[in-house]
Amino acid sequence: MSEHDIFLAIFNYVAHLFSVIKPQKLFFLAVDGVAPRAKMNQQRSRRFRTAKEAKETLEKAKRRGxxxxxxxxxxxxxxxxxxxxxxxxxxxxxxxxxxxxxxxADWRGVEIILSGHEVPGEGEHKIMEYIRLAKAQPGYNPNMRHCLYGLDADLIMLGLLSHDPHFCLLREEVTFGPRGGKGKAKRCVRLWIASTHEPACGRVC
Incomplete structure (x- = not known):
């Protein structure tokens, strides 16, 4: 894919998530910034391994003609x-x-916040920090509903640690054909309740 196609795919998926969640007050879009020092070493080793595997795959393809x-x-x-x-x-x-x-008009009715890569911290932690600061403000509505999308497993723990009674996680589930059989992969968005870890509201594909 070209860089232009990558950006278009990102925009289409962000718009898709917005239509699924239908935020009423705030839409917080966070991009991973500089990670803590402890995770930098893990990320560095992962990137070296990715580059090495890509080089080996290319060499194998050349040898096979x-x-x-x-x-x-x-x-x-x-x-x-x-x-x-x-x-x-x-x-x-x-x-x-x-x-x-x-x-x-749906986007004009809510507050949009973009936290880019220049802001330190991982995206989910920046979002949780914003929620914690909002809860500390006077006049905060305790019945505020939050929906957090992401693929990292630590989102479940972050949702539980928020101690918020209305906190949902939006996760992707990849299924192959009917009932997990062989076939074309289908990406689904599945809603999970962070407090019970049980699926709710079914799927949006």
């Missing part, structure tokens, strides 16, 4: 805070939000 595309493939290691790719992504996200607010 497979046709190699002339253009360079997308290097996922550029998805790192501080890289030119992330700077372009932040600029494109700002443009996307401004465009949706100006054209879509």
């Amino acid at each position: 497979e046709e190699i595309p002339e253009e360079e493939g997308f290097d996922s290691n550029c998805i790192t805070p501080g890289t030119p790719f992330m700077a372009r992504l932040s600029a494109q996200l700002k443009y996307f939000i401004a465009k949706k607010v100006s054209e879509d």
Whole structure:
């Protein structure tokens, strides 16, 4: 995929999540920033391993005589805070939000917050910090409903630690064909209640 196609896919999926959640007051979009020092070492080793595996895969394909595309493939290691790719992504996200607010009435009715890669901390922790600060403000509505989307497993613990009675997690579930059999993969969005870990409201595919 080209960088242009990647940005379009991101925008389409953000818009899809917005339509699924239907926020009424606030939509917080957080991009991972610089991680704590303890996790930097893990991320560095993961990126070195990814680069090594990509090089080995390319060499195996050449030995088998497979046709190699002339253009360079997308290097996922550029998805790192501080890289030119992330700077372009932040600029494109700002443009996307401004465009949706100006054209879509549903987006104009809520407050939109974008926390880019230049803000330190992982995305889910930045969102939880915002929720904790909001709860500390006078006049906070204890019946406020929160919905957090993400693929990391620690979102379950973060949701429980919020001690909020109305906290939902939005997770993806990939199923292969009918009842897990062989077939085309289908991506579904499944709603989980953080306090019980049991699915609710079914799926939106």
